[in-house]
Amino acid sequence: MKRLFALILFAALPALGATVGTPAPDFALENVAAGTVKLSQHRGKYVVLEWVNPECPYVRKHYGSANMQRLQKDYTAREVVWLSINSTRAGHPEHKAPVEMAAWMKRMNAAPSATLLDPKGDVGRSYGARTTPHMYIVDPKGVLVYAGAIDDKRSTDPEDVKSARNFVRAALDELLAGKAVRDASTAPYGCSVKY
C-alpha cells in the first residue's frame, strides 16, 4: 500500500528529465511518414533528438536561416540518426496532424532521419524537454551525452546564427572525433514545449 502511494506521488511530480551521463529513456513514437520509431533500434549510432514546433519563433529562426536543415544534412551524411520530435499536445492550437507536420518539414527542406509526434508529451517529459528547440545527443551505447540549447545566441533573429557557437555541431564534431564533449549541459532557449 505504501509502495502504491509512493508510486502515485511520483507520478504526480512534474517532469524531472534525463541527465547527461545516464541512459537516455527509450521510447516508441509515431513517424509522420509511416510506422513507429524506437530509440533503441538505433543502438550503435549517435542519435540527435530535436524538439520542434513549427509555430515557435525560435524554431523559425533556425529553419528560416536553414541552420537546422544544414545540421541535419551534415550529420545524417556522417551516419548520425536525427529524430525531430513535436510534443505539442493534441488539442493545442499549435498542434499539427501527422500530414501537416510532414508537409511543413518538406516545405522547409528539412532532412531529419524521421519526424516523430508525441501528442501526449510522455517522451518530452521523460527527457525534461522544456523548449523548442531543445537538443539532446544519445551515444551508440544509449547514454545521454548532450542536453541543452542549439547555440549560445538566445534570440529570434536569424542573423545571430552566423556569429553563434553551435553547441550541437561542436558536440557532434567532438564525439565523432572520439573526444569528450566540452559543453555537455547548456541552458536551452526557446518557446515552452506545449504540453
Added chain:
Amino acid sequence: MQFAESFRYDHRVKTRTVVLPALLVVAIAAGGAAWWWVDSRAPAGRATVVVTENAEAELVAAREAAEPGQALLVALRLKAKPGWHTYWRNPGDSGQPTTIEWKLPAAFSAGAIRWPVPRRLPIGPLANYGYEGEVLLASEIRVPAAATGQVKIAARARWLACNPQHCIPESGELSLALPAGRGGPSRWSSAFDAIELPRPVPGHWKLQARRDGGRVLLEVAGAGEKEFIFFPYEEGKVQHAGPQPLERTGPGVRLAIPVSQQSVGQFTRAAGILVAEGRRAFEIDIPITTMQR
C-alpha cells in the same frame, strides 16, 4: 522566402505621442518657476508610445526634468495585453528576458535594469518567471553636470510576449524628451514608488544553504515566514516549476529547493531572491555547502 507568409513577425507598430499638458498648467499656475521658463522653447515630457500586437511600451521618468549632476530614474513601461506575459532576468523554463538598449546624449549613462519581483507562471509541467500585465523596468540614468536644454532619452526595447498558447517577439524604438533642470515628481512617480523590488535580508536573519542530494536546503534562522519561494538569478540551477516545501525549525524556517536534473555549471551559490507572502522579497547570495547534516 517561400515560407514568409506563415511568419508572425509583422507586428504592425503604431505610435502615438503623448504630451503632458497638465504639467504645463501646473507650472504656469505656479507663477512661472524659473526652470520651466528657461526651457519653455521645447515641449516638456514628450514620449512615444509603441503599441504592438500584444503589448504597449513607452519610456517614463520619475521626475519632470533631468537635473544636471543627478541620477534620474527612467523606466520601460511594458504592458502585456490581458492573458500575456513578459519575462524576468531569469525567464525560467523558456522565454527571454526583456532588454533595453539605451541611446543617450553624450556623457549620459544608464545603469542596469532594477528587476521587480517576478511571479512564477506555470505552463503545464513547466514554469516561467515573469510579469503579467504592466511592469516598470527602471534604470538609473546619470545626467551630466553640464546638461542643458532639451534632453532626449531613447532606447530600443525588445521583449518576448507569450500567452500559454503562443510566443511573439516584439520590439519598439522609444523616446522621451524632457528638459534639463530642476523638476518635481512626474505623474509616474507614484508608479515608481510602487515598484516591488527585492530588499536586503533583515539583519536578524541568519542564512545557510547546503546541498542534500537532489535538493538545496536553505535555512533561514530568525524568519517566521509562512511562505518562501526562491527565484535563482541563473538558469540551469533549480527545477523552475518544482515545489519548494517550507518547514518550521527551532530557530526559523527551512526551504527545500529541488535542483535541476539538467544542471548547467556548478550550483555553488544560492544567488537570487527569496519571495515571501505579501510579495516581500529579499536578495540573497550565499555559498552552498556540501556538508552532511
